Amino acid sequence: MAFKRREQKRVHLGVRVLRAQVAWLDAPYHWEGGRLTWGGSVPDAGLLWKTQKRLHELRQLGQSTEALQHKLEQAKWLLTLTEASGVVLLLAEALCEDALPCSPSQLVAKQGQAALPELQRLAADPLTPEDAQPLLGLMITVCQGARKLPSHPDLTARLLAQQPGFPVAFLGELPILMLTPTKLRAEVRGGLSADAIACLLEQVSARSYLFRSTALSTCLMRVPFASVAVALELAETLHQREVLPTGEEDSGPLVRRAPGMHDALALVLERDDSAVWLALLVRCAALLWPHPELTVKNRLWGKNREDAIQRKAQLWRQERHVAVESLYQIFSYCQDAELAEKALRADKLWRLRFVAAEPELYRLAWALYEEFPGLDSDLSDVLQKYRSVAEFRADFGEALRVIRAQSAPVGGLLLAAILWNCQSETREVRRQLPQLAPRLTLLLPLIELPGTQLWHVREFMGTLGYLPDSWLLLAIELYKKVECCDAEKVQLAFRLAEGDESRFVHLLEKLLVIGFDWVPLQAAYRFGAQLPRFPALAPLFCELMEQQPRRAVERMAQLGEALRLGLEALEPLQKLAPSVESLPEEWESIARLLPDVPDVPGLPDLAWAATEPLPPGIAKLLALPERLRREAEYLSARPELAVRHSAVLARLADEAALLRTIIEEVKEAVTQRARLLRGAALTSAVEEVYRNRLRGILGSRALLVRMTPNVMNAALLTLDITENRRLLIRLLRAYFDGDRDWALRQRPNLIFLEALTARGVDALAWRAPHGESVSGLHLHLETDPLHVLQMGNYFDTCLSFGGINAFSTVANACDANKRVLYVRDTKGRIVARQLLALNSEDQLVGFNLYSTLSAEERPKLTRAVVDYIQRFATRCGLELGSEGTVPPLLATDWYDDGITAWDDLRVSPVQTSAPRVP
Known part of the structure; x- marks a missing residue:
């Protein structure tokens, strides 16, 4: 079986090769160099012999070759035709795509009845091509005196063969239309019916007044035959804008006419001359070219008035062509005239002004715009990221199902928010939409609030990718109280909370009530994404946020801007956490006194406080029992202070209470001390990041520079700009030299x-x-x-x-x-x-x-x-x-x-x- 299939495959391959070698027999005929050619080439004796051999081989393979053999015999006969062949030359006129130098039909018509025997012999000859029979039949009737020789005899003969009652006189309209016989003959040979020709020529005859303009005829000459009828209709429509409406006079101050509308037609045809495009313009002509209102001054008369009208008309045509260009842009994108017309009539062309991978995406866009009228251009921005409708539905299908289950206003807000969040996201992020779709209903309490707008939903939409359900509902509750939400603030609170829900709510409360400009907030948000790289920073910022939320965001913004220096420039932030393995000797007593004091996670107060020498205030607290004993000794010798002496003795006697007092005060002092040192360390680390940048410019002088916001901005600016950068560096060097x-x-x-x-x-x-x-x-x-x-x-x-x-x-x-x-x-x-x-x-x-x-x-x-x-x-x-x-x-x-x-x-x-x- 396998051998048989292989053998069949070889046979089919051989047949294709052989047929390719005899394909020249089907090439179109041309008259070149005084003889007939096939596709521009003349077969020689060698090609004829080779063709005969290939036909024999095809018969050997079981192929039918009768038609090809007949064409080969015709070719041998037609090769003998020359300009002196006489009546037989009619065959060349009938078969050739182009016109012969002199018309054989006219020569034969002059012979009259003398040419009848030869014509009848040719018509009866089995080798005469079928395509030549209509012309031979026409010439027989002409030589018999039954008909006059018409213009374009070959074309007329073919049309009469299709329909004997064809109105031959219509062919006289061809010069008006500048539709060449060669062009029309090709259409007829391609199957164009005589009825279609007659219909077209009737339209040409009815609109003959249009062709007074040579420019209009030139425009239509380049139009494909299939578009001629609709091009004529468009030309007539434009001409109606060129003439004065009934009842208006040329002498008034308002002249509603625009001479030279053939210029508008020329511009249209330069873009596209397809019948679909031109038909679209005809249907929308009233919108694209409404009757102009060209105002001219009353004092203008004669040539001055006409010139003024011409200038006005030219400007009007240019202005209207902008609308045509806009429509063509949409039509060329979507390849759907009906859709482009809908968009134009709805004055919504902007909705389809995007470049998509397939036309179906435009129809999807229009359907969604009609379903959700409130959508803006975000839908177009998202659709042009997709290669097909199927790919879009794979991402958005589940979300659309959830959205359509809601009321129209609610669904529109949800879809608009999703599109806004997806327009700048990567493909991987958009692929997560099916998983996020069920969570869209969590936003319904927000949407149902009075006064909720699209940007509110947009902000919360961005949190679906990372906020747990309970956290999202808590964030919405906070929004109800303060009526303010920024996705960047929610993201910051989420990152700083490190999984602690109560801390998240507390931080978000602090952030939402404080107004920030977009630039520092974005910078803080950028640094928030890097927080996992610096484990010691999140607790520091949480503590600073508790006391000074604005300062905390300012510090994060400074670090966010410093990211432009590269992550290696943030190395000082890695040294913020103090060592908890060993304490200085002077702090050992504090450690023994406070063995069970719970530190803030990640913020060991004692370790932070021990980074500097023991403060006198804390040392004084440790010596409180000894101070009380000395005070008691002193008071014992002062009878007038007996009450005070008794109180001191009572405090000494209650050792447990005294120890609790010492522990509480020491704990508070250590906590306050640690908080101050952490804030100072954070400020110092931020300044060190910027100072390191200045070292590359100022050298060791940067160590003496006081880091202010102005200095930090200047340091970063040296990286941000290219123009004037050298001037800025020279300015900084002089500035910090005191000049x-x-x-x-x-x-x-x-x-x-x-x-x-x-x-x-x-x-x-x-x-x-x-x-x-x-x-x-x-x-x-x-x-x-x-x-x-x-x-x-x-x-x-x-x-x-x-x-x-x-x-x-x-x-x-x-x-x-x-x-x-x-x-x-x-x-x-x-x-x-x-x-x-x-x-x-x-x-x-x-x-x-x-x-x-x-x-x-x-x-x-x-x-x-x-x-x-x-x-x-x-x-x-x-x-x-x-x-x-x-x-x-x-x-x-x-x-x-x-x-x-x-x-x-x-x-x-x-x-x-x-x-x-x-």
Whole structure:
């Protein structure tokens, strides 16, 4: 059996090879070089002999070769045709895809009845190809005088063969349409019916008025035949926008016509000329090209008026083409005209403006948008991550089942929250959705609360992946009390709690009531993910969170930013835990006195307290019995103090009570001492992380630097920026050498200040500190360059650390033509800032004013700032400006945020921002 199958396989393979070698017989005919060719090549005697041999071999293999043998005999005969072959040349005209140099039909028609015998002989010859019979039949009737020779005789003959009553006169419309006979002949040979040709040519005849424009005919000439009918319909629809509606006059001020709409058609066809696309445009024409309202001035007449209308029309067409482009983008994505039309009519094209792996994903997207109208573009962002609908359903199918079991508003909120959380997650995270789907019902108590919005559900949705059920319900209960929730805060509390539910609730209560800016909170969240690497830190932060929650988050944020230095830079954090194996000798007595004192897990109070010498206060507590005995001896000689003497003796007599007192006070003193030392050690470790970074810049001088928030920010900024980085390092080296005015003495700044003075401006006043207090606000121009580097951090702008334009703060700190204005409130907190600069004309200009003040306080702030600037400009001898360019001086690059006019600042809203951790 196996041998038989192998033999059959060899036979089939041989048949395919042999048929491939004779496939030239089925190639299309062409007339080239005065003779007939098959697919552009002329078979020679060798190919004819080889073909005959292959046909014989096919017969040997049991294959039927009668049709191929007949084609081979026809080929041998047709090879003899030349331009001098006479009537027989009609065969070439009938068979060739292209036209012959001279029409054999016209030559034969001139012969009249003399050509009839030859024509009849050809029609009866068995070797005459079947495709040539319609033309031979037509020429017989022409030579008999029964019919005139029509234009395009071969095409007419084929159409008459399909339908004898075909209206041959319609073929005269072909030149109008610029549809070439060659193109139409190919369609007819491909099976196009005579009825379809007649229908098309009737449409062409009915719309002949459209073809007065040569440009329109040129556009349609390039259209595939299958699209011609719908292209004509679209051309007519566009033409209706080009003419005036009935009852309107060209002389009025409102001219509703747009001449030159063939330009719109040309742009459409450049995109796509398929019948489906053009039919879509015809159906949506009223939306894509509504009747224009082109307003022109009454005083325009004649050529000026026509030119004005043309310009208006051109702009209108360009504007409307934007809508067409948008529709085509969606159509090309989804390959579904019906879906694209639905989106356009609903004015929701944006819902499908994404690139998906398969068209079915677009239909899924639209179905979900219709089912849940409140969804935004997060669905599109998620769908384009999938290769198929099946893959999407594998992840979201179970979640959708749970969601659809809820009411429409609740289900919509749940799905929107899931999509928002999944848009930036990896494939592995999305694969966990089926396991998380049953837990979605835990969020129902949150959704049912009055006033719950999507972002609330989004925040809690992110906790499903790690919070136990009971913890999640407790977090929702806390949200009900404070009406505030941040997923980052929940994550922090979860990591710090280390499995302790009560501690989690306590920490979350502390975090939720404190407002934090997004940037430090995100930095703290990043470090929270690294907490398992530092076992001693979680208890430290828990304790600090109990006393100073804002300070605890600030410390974690500083460490989160320090992660940019690499994990090896956080080595000082590994040395925080003290040794509990041995205590200094002076602390041994304390250890014996407090053998059963329960320390906080991970925070051995005694070990921490013993990291420094025994404090006098604790030593004094240990010596309390001896002090009481000496006091008793002294009091025994003083009869007037007998009451006090009795009390002291009573305390000495009750040794157990005295020991309890000593233990309690020592325990409290050790606890307080340990808490202070832990806080100091944490602060020292954080500072050491940043100090190590400064060592690479300052060397041993970094050991003497006091680590302030300004210094820490500058240290990290040296890693964050590329532009102006060398300038920042030079600034830091000079700054910590005690030269805070180093930048002002650099040559570009000196040249600028000297030129400023030469033009009558008080350059010293321009660079001097200038402070005023107005209406409870203190305004001052910053002179500390490191504090200038913080200008973006206070208001979370693009100048913040990590922001795209953080490099620009270095320019603002070093260039002499720039100043930074800070505004503080009565508590000393920075509540606003503005960048000031001198433009190339030495005018004082200002940029965006950023503030954390409420909307009610902003008018007072803007008035105070503008009045302050005016007084400062007067003092310096400067003019106020509202435009111009501000060149960089010492810096290599600078970000221009856009100048704000002073008059506009008085009335325009201030750029707002949430306050940062101070």
